[in-house]
Amino acid sequence: xxxxxxxxxxxTPYVPGEQPKQQGxxxxxxxENPYPPSPSVQQALGQMDAHSFRLYPDPExxxxxxxxxxxxxxxxxxxxxxxxxxxVLSLAxxxxxxxxxxxxxxxxxxxxxxVWATVYQIPFRCVPLDEQLHIRASDYVSAAGxxxxxxxPNPNAPTGAALSLADVEEIVRAxxxxxxxxxxxxxxxxxxxxxxxVETYDNLLVVQTFSKSRSMAGVRIxxxxxxxxxxxxxxxxxxxxxxxxxxxxxxxxxxAALEDERYFQETCAEIIRTRELVGQKLASMGFRxxxxxxxxxxxxxxxxxxxxxxxxxxxxxxxVRYFDQPGLRDYLRITIGTPEQMGQLIAFxxxxxxxxxxxxxx
Amino acid sequence: xxxxxxxxxxxTPYVPGEQPKQQGxxxxxxxENPYPPSPSVQQALGQMDAHSFRLYPDPExxxxxxxxxxxxxxxxxxxxxxxxxxxVLSLAxxxxxxxxxxxxxxxxxxxxxxVWATVYQIPFRCVPLDEQLHIRASDYVSAAGxxxxxxxPNPNAPTGAALSLADVEEIVRAxxxxxxxxxxxxxxxxxxxxxxxVETYDNLLVVQTFSKSRSMAGVRIxxxxxxxxxxxxxxxxxxxxxxxxxxxxxxxxxxAALEDERYFQETCAEIIRTRELVGQKLASMGFRxxxxxxxxxxxxxxxxxxxxxxxxxxxxxxxVRYFDQPGLRDYLRITIGTPEQMGQLIAFxxxxxxxxxxxxxx
Numbered sequence: 001x002x003x004x005x006x007x008x009x010x011x012t013p014y015v016p017g018e019q020p021k022q023q024g025x026x027x028x029x030x031x032e033n034p035y036p037p038s039p040s041v042q043q044a045l046g047q048m049d050a051h052s053f054r055l056y057p058d059p060e061x062x063x064x065x066x067x068x069x070x071x072x073x074x075x076x077x078x079x080x081x082x083x084x085x086x087x088v089l090s091l092a093x094x095x096x097x098x099x100x101x102x103x104x105x106x107x108x109x110x111x112x113x114x115v116w117a118t119v120y121q122i123p124f125r126c127v128p129l130d131e132q133l134h135i136r137a138s139d140y141v142s143a144a145g146x147x148x149x150x151x152x153p154n155p156n157a158p159t160g161a162a163l164s165l166a167d168v169e170e171i172v173r174a175x176x177x178x179x180x181x182x183x184x185x186x187x188x189x190x191x192x193x194x195x196x197x198v199e200t201y202d203n204l205l206v207v208q209t210f211s212k213s214r215s216m217a218g219v220r221i222x223x224x225x226x227x228x229x230x231x232x233x234x235x236x237x238x239x240x241x242x243x244x245x246x247x248x249x250x251x252x253x254x255x256a257a258l259e260d261e262r263y264f265q266e267t268c269a270e271i272i273r274t275r276e277l278v279g280q281k282l283a284s285m286g287f288r289x290x291x292x293x294x295x296x297x298x299x300x301x302x303x304x305x306x307x308x309x310x311x312x313x314x315x316x317x318x319x320v321r322y323f324d325q326p327g328l329r330d331y332l333r334i335t336i337g338t339p340e341q342m343g344q345l346i347a348f349x350x351x352x353x354x355x356x357x358x359x360x361x362x
Numbered sequence: 363x364x365x366x367x368x369x370x371x372x373x374t375p376y377v378p379g380e381q382p383k384q385q386g387x388x389x390x391x392x393x394e395n396p397y398p399p400s401p402s403v404q405q406a407l408g409q410m411d412a413h414s415f416r417l418y419p420d421p422e423x424x425x426x427x428x429x430x431x432x433x434x435x436x437x438x439x440x441x442x443x444x445x446x447x448x449x450v451l452s453l454a455x456x457x458x459x460x461x462x463x464x465x466x467x468x469x470x471x472x473x474x475x476x477v478w479a480t481v482y483q484i485p486f487r488c489v490p491l492d493e494q495l496h497i498r499a500s501d502y503v504s505a506a507g508x509x510x511x512x513x514x515p516n517p518n519a520p521t522g523a524a525l526s527l528a529d530v531e532e533i534v535r536a537x538x539x540x541x542x543x544x545x546x547x548x549x550x551x552x553x554x555x556x557x558x559x560v561e562t563y564d565n566l567l568v569v570q571t572f573s574k575s576r577s578m579a580g581v582r583i584x585x586x587x588x589x590x591x592x593x594x595x596x597x598x599x600x601x602x603x604x605x606x607x608x609x610x611x612x613x614x615x616x617x618a619a620l621e622d623e624r625y626f627q628e629t630c631a632e633i634i635r636t637r638e639l640v641g642q643k644l645a646s647m648g649f650r651x652x653x654x655x656x657x658x659x660x661x662x663x664x665x666x667x668x669x670x671x672x673x674x675x676x677x678x679x680x681x682v683r684y685f686d687q688p689g690l691r692d693y694l695r696i697t698i699g700t701p702e703q704m705g706q707l708i709a710f711x712x713x714x715x716x717x718x719x720x721x722x723x724x
Contacts, residue, residue, distance in 0.1 A: 003539035007461035013601030042412035050404035053580035099369035119602040177365035218415035218610035239375035248580035249611035
């Protein structure tokens with residue numbers, strides 16, 4: 001070991017889902033949208049002038065924050081944008097979770113929370129889910145006064161299960177002394193957003209993303225909406241890290257995506273419809289899963305070894321997500337693709353069930 | 363004050379130069395390149411397909427790191443990319459400056475260093491420049507053993523003065539126990555890069571950017587080159603903050619910019635030529651400045667109040683940078699624009715000198 005390594009920060013990085021580079025596979029492993037972005041995005045791309053790139057972008061990305069504010073009926077000063085919701089969440093951890101008491105998040109949840117807490121040296125405590133893999137709001141209510149902050153996704157990942165708006169409000173109301181972050185990456189697929197609560201609770205930060213419901217994972221746009229004071233703090237910390245995070249293409253393309261509300265509504269509805277049909281089919285094949293309000297299903301099967309099924313799918317160019325971690329080992333997280341892709345998945349699973357080895361009890 | 367504000371991280375954000383939105387002004391305040399990016403960038407823009415945006419980008423941005431590695435004759439594992447060099451530097455601070463001893467940087471330098479040290483709670487010590495506003499390498503050599511790391515720009519900002527490669531090597535060699543970051547944002551305008559030293563010194567991290575010499579400030583691309591081990595640590599911390607920092611447009615446009623070496627060389631040469639001519643002219647008008655190896659001049663004039671001149675320029679739609687800080691108050695930082703823009707600047711300064719109030723001694 002070199003001497004300079006003594007000063008290196010110890011981390012255990014988040015491991016994202018594979019991004020295989022070969023073509024022609026069915027990619028149901030990172031919760032991407034199977035539909036392209038709105039045609040308005042391609043149009044904006046065609047009108048972009050590279051000459052403008054010589055200048056720095058607007059550090060406030062006002063065009064984009066303005067468009068988000070308009071879409072959600074809040075003021076521009078209640079909106080913060082970042083390089084995907086991971087950037088927004090990471091900065092929110094750095095900004096708001098700077099106390100001595102542990103922050104709370106679910107034991108089974110988006111695994112980046114633990115990573116951010118580690119890298120920023122934030123004490124944390126994980127709260128188990130109930131036996132149906134649901135977040136129990138009462139756990140977060142009764143912890144009030146003992147915590148430095150709270151963060152959870154709604155719907156939760158990788159389970160897809162959602163909390164009711166009343167439950168979310170109870171958590172936020174009980175914990176007025178700390179910031180509560182509701183990570184709504186998957187909110188547009190059926191759950192109720194906490195956005196209407198931001199006018200009442202200045203300790204509530206709602207985080208959303210263009211990566212899922214707006215089919216823009218490749219452009220990296222996330223945002224937070226909350227009380228003006230929360231947003232001002234977030235901006236100050238962001239401006240202490242990188243003045244210009246949103247590049248010109250992301251600002252222009254993000255605005256273009258927001259212009260096409262109808263496309264957004266239609267593609268979300270289509271994914272929800274597909275999810276319900278696939279859910280029925282999988283249930284009829286013996287799979288079990290929490291009711292999902294997201295663009296994925298978190299499934300287990302009493303007869304199958306999840307890792308084996310994961311590998312068998314992969315061998316057939318169907319990529320789903322397997323988490324080799326305690327509590328998650330019996331499950332696969334399957335992104336909702338197009339009806340055609342899901343048909344191919346179901347066909348494979350039917351064939352798998354009929355295999356000599358496939359239906360074998362483990 | 364709300365209770366939740368107790369947990370908010372205290373910061374003093376960096377203040378970037380103004381990005382005025384009106385058209386038709388002469389913008390010499392944020393060291394942008396007066397020339398557009400290579401035509402290869404517009405071409406790449408025209409070929410981009412918005413359909414691809416529904417997927418996450420390659421978290422490693424391999425196309426771009428590969429192209430940078432090829433250009434600079436290093437291996438891809440020696441290259442790290444980020445959202446502008448600010449992102450790269452910020453992550454490098456977080457990664458490598460995690461010791462208890464103070465890090466060193468010049469007292470007059472890129473003011474973001476102080477901001478990152480503060481936000482990441484890194485102890486730091488500032489080293490004065492010499493009387494000619496030059497970094498004294500010996501100060502950093504003699505500090506060896508007492509520091510947690512070193513960072514300086516070469517050429518320095520906002521002075522434009524460069525260290526020789528021998529001086530840089532001496533600093534790096536004397537401080538093998540810590541990471542030394544050389545911030546080469548302006549290196550392509552005449553100074554000698556420390557890149558040849560990375561093969562010898564595994565504690566040297568060289569940071570460069572597409573924002574200045576490649577006219578791509580609006581796309582946000584920066585990179586670091588160093589020993590594979592340094593880069594691996596940087597990647598681990600980056601993956602603990604945000605898996606996907608480089609969006610698809612930035613990867614594609616960055617690769618396109620690198621393809622046009624000739625354009626890059628020509629535009630850099632043109633800026634250097636303009637700088638030398640403007641320097642001669644300003645010197646003949648009584649302005650004084652350190653010899654600049656950057657795309658800006660850091661000027662003072664014995665007869666003028668710098669702030670007054672700054673405001674007079676601004677009133678005439680010529681934006682330069684004024685830092686209202688101790689040690690910098692008598693100076694203006696003027697970005698090198700096109701010959702036409704600089705001609706307008708000179709014309710204004712001649713008129714200013716002839717004014718009743720302009721030539722007034724202060």
